[in-house]
Amino acid sequence: xxxxxxxxxxxxxxxxxxxxxxxxxxxxxxxxxxxxxxxxxxxxxxxxxxxxxxxxxxxxxxxxxxxxxxxxxxxxxxxxxxxxxxxxxxxxxxxxxxxxxxxxxxxxxxxxxxxxxxxxxxxxxxxxxxxxxxxxxxxxxxxxxxxxxxxxxxxxxxxxxxxxxxxxxxxxxxxxxxxxxxxxxxxxxxxxxxxxxxxxxxxxxxxxxxxxxxxxxxxxxxxxxxxxxxxxxxxxxxxxxxxxxxxxxxxxxxxxxxxxxxxxxxxxxxxxxxxxxxxxxxxxxxxxxxxxxxxxxxxxxxxxxxxxxxxxxxxxxxxxxxx
Amino acid sequence: xxxxxxxxxxxxxxxxxxxxxxxxxxxxxxxxxxxxxxxxxxxxxxxxxxxxxxxxxxxxxxxxxxxxxxxxxxxxxxxxxxxxxxxxxxxxxxxxxxxxxxxxxxxxxxxxxxxxxxxxxxxxxxxxxxxxxxxxxxxxxxxxxxxxxxxxxxxxxxxxxxxxxxxxxxxxxxxxxxxxxxxxxxxxxxxxxxxxxxxxxxxxxxxxxxxxxxxxxxxxxxxxxxxxxxxxxxxxxxxxxxxxxxxxxxxxxxxxxxxxxxxxxxxxxxxxxxxxxxxxxxxxxxxxxxxxxxxxx
Numbered sequence: 001x002x003x004x005x006x007x008x009x010x011x012x013x014x015x016x017x018x019x020x021x022x023x024x025x026x027x028x029x030x031x032x033x034x035x036x037x038x039x040x041x042x043x044x045x046x047x048x049x050x051x052x053x054x055x056x057x058x059x060x061x062x063x064x065x066x067x068x069x070x071x072x073x074x075x076x077x078x079x080x081x082x083x084x085x086x087x088x089x090x091x092x093x094x095x096x097x098x099x100x101x102x103x104x105x106x107x108x109x110x111x112x113x114x115x116x117x118x119x120x121x122x123x124x125x126x127x128x129x130x131x132x133x134x135x136x137x138x139x140x141x142x143x144x145x146x147x148x149x150x151x152x153x154x155x156x157x158x159x160x161x162x163x164x165x166x167x168x169x170x171x172x173x174x175x176x177x178x179x180x181x182x183x184x185x186x187x188x189x190x191x192x193x194x195x196x197x198x199x200x201x202x203x204x205x206x207x208x209x210x211x212x213x214x215x216x217x218x219x220x221x222x223x224x225x226x227x228x229x230x231x232x233x234x235x236x237x238x239x240x241x242x243x244x245x246x247x248x249x250x251x252x253x254x255x256x257x258x259x260x261x262x263x264x265x266x267x268x269x270x271x272x273x274x275x276x277x278x279x280x281x282x283x284x285x286x287x288x289x290x291x292x293x294x295x296x297x298x299x300x301x302x303x304x305x306x307x308x309x310x311x312x313x314x315x316x317x318x319x320x321x322x323x
Numbered sequence: 324x325x326x327x328x329x330x331x332x333x334x335x336x337x338x339x340x341x342x343x344x345x346x347x348x349x350x351x352x353x354x355x356x357x358x359x360x361x362x363x364x365x366x367x368x369x370x371x372x373x374x375x376x377x378x379x380x381x382x383x384x385x386x387x388x389x390x391x392x393x394x395x396x397x398x399x400x401x402x403x404x405x406x407x408x409x410x411x412x413x414x415x416x417x418x419x420x421x422x423x424x425x426x427x428x429x430x431x432x433x434x435x436x437x438x439x440x441x442x443x444x445x446x447x448x449x450x451x452x453x454x455x456x457x458x459x460x461x462x463x464x465x466x467x468x469x470x471x472x473x474x475x476x477x478x479x480x481x482x483x484x485x486x487x488x489x490x491x492x493x494x495x496x497x498x499x500x501x502x503x504x505x506x507x508x509x510x511x512x513x514x515x516x517x518x519x520x521x522x523x524x525x526x527x528x529x530x531x532x533x534x535x536x537x538x539x540x541x542x543x544x545x546x547x548x549x550x551x552x553x554x555x556x557x558x559x560x561x562x563x564x565x566x567x568x569x570x571x572x573x574x575x576x577x578x579x580x581x582x583x584x585x586x587x588x589x590x591x592x593x594x595x596x597x598x599x600x601x602x603x604x605x606x607x608x609x610x611x612x613x614x615x616x617x618x619x620x
Binding site: 156 | 371438450463526
């Protein structure tokens with residue numbers, strides 16, 4: 001039945017195309033036009049994705065310092081990473097920690113801010129603008145400002161906390177135990193664009209579902225738990241996957257903040273920072289390429305695990321996106 | 324029904340009125356509750372911006388006393404910052420890179436998105452999946468060989484490594500545009516084809532004008548992406564201070580010149596101001612654009 005109707009629609013499309021092509025000069029697919037239009041992407045793909053991927057895979061098995069030609073060393077770089085590089089473990093630990101804490105927090109916070117925005121009858125646009133505004137602030141400006149206002153000596157944030165009766169407020173970026181929390185706060189402040197995606201998802205949930213739930217006597221919380229959350233699982237899933245990919249590449253905020261406060265204990269040293277240091281400070285380009293490939297493999301594994309689990313908890317009203 | 328006496332009817336009416344009042348009061352309390360939460364959250368979201376602005380207007384002495392309101396207002400800070408560091412120069416550099424990146428992205432992303440959404444051809448879906456896959460690829464994997472290419476071309480330090488790739492399509496922009504192009508009815512194209520319109524004319528005269536919101540969105544995202552970019556300039560511009568963008572300049576602020584520390588907030592405020600102004604003028608385009616990148620469609 002399904003295939004039948006598809007054939008039918010193909011047939012009717014072809015009918016329209018035939019009709020169109022009888023009147024116009026061209027009869028077939030306009031390949032020249034397609035080739036010209038696709039060429040920027042095709043060349044971009046070759047120059048900036050395909051060739052570099054191959055080259056970096058090769059370089060990851062070499063010793064390469066940018067000036068001399070790469071020297072083949074086999075799997076030495078990969079062995080070194082796991083056996084002889086404490087910074088690698090430090091960076092990996094920090095990255096896993098911040099992913100595990102910040103991804104769920106970001107999802108909960110984005111869902112909550114979007115949900116509360118759907119509540120009021122009036123004024124929700126004003127609140128939306130305010131919540132979104134910090135997402136517009138350039139990352140460097142936001143990070144520099146946060147290191148300033150969270151500075152325990154000259155920043156006003158701790159003055160607020162003291163005012164509210166907190167005796168020994170954290171030292172934030174300066175304290176290795178708090179610096180990652182400060183970065184997480186910085187990330188939550190700029191939640192705006194994630195929030196907008198959640199808001200669009202929430203507004204897509206059919207009203208009738210809530211009405212049905214209300215008739216059945218579901219409370220506000222129960223409606224949220226048994227209608228909103230299941231309907232939002234595709235968005236939650238999507239933002240978890242992009243969150244994982246993004247957090248392995250977490251760089252700018254940590255790099256800028258670490259530069260501001262002399263992060264001796266490397267509490268803000270993440271995986272992407274490690275790659276940057278190995279490549280452009282130590283000029284260990286081969287080793288850095290190996291690190292990048294391990295990053296890609298980590299990302300792929302995490303994404304595949306997520307794809308595997310989605311059957312259990314992601315609810316697609318119109319069938320799966322990834323079928 | 325008619326079995327009720329007048330007295331009973333009166334009581335039923337009274338009960339109903341109480342229920343209505345209760346419901347109204349409940350609704351009222353809920354509204355008050357929601358708005359209190361929203362106002363409290365707004366205050367938290369606004370606070371850092373507020374602090375940046377007030378600190379930017381203080382003398383350093385005031386700022387280091389952690390005052391929350393400038394007295395007097397040192398508007399002079401906003402002039403001083405242009406003299407203390409080459410702030411104007413950085414701004415123009417950033418504007419230059421961002422504008423060219425924006426132009427490159429639009430010019431090179433609209434045509435692929437057009438043929439990927441408006442024409443049927445063999446390999447179309449395969450290409451699109453490949454484009455989506457490149458979006459998921461961490462930049463670190465390609466970063467080093469791309470750096471080596473630019474180094475061999477003697478483009479480092481310089482703007483070309485930042486600008487040239489923009490002219491080779493952005494996967495994200497293609498994706499966003501395609502989502503939008505796909506919503507334009509096919510009948511419009513068919514009608515134009517029957518009237519003898521070539522594909523090029525169709526794209527330029529019909530589809531692009533209809534897709535203005537999506538094209539504005541990718542232009543805006545490309546511009547802001549370049550304006551906010553830190554990593555690219557860090558790799559390609561850092562060695563030559565004449566080329567610095569605002570992002571790099573700001574991180575070097577304190578090393579450069581003996582300026583009061585709170586002037587850093589003045590510079591930050593100036594850095595974010597254009598972006599926030601742009602946002603207020605284009606909020607609709609912006610929010611629709613972000614929404615298009617979600618999982619819809």
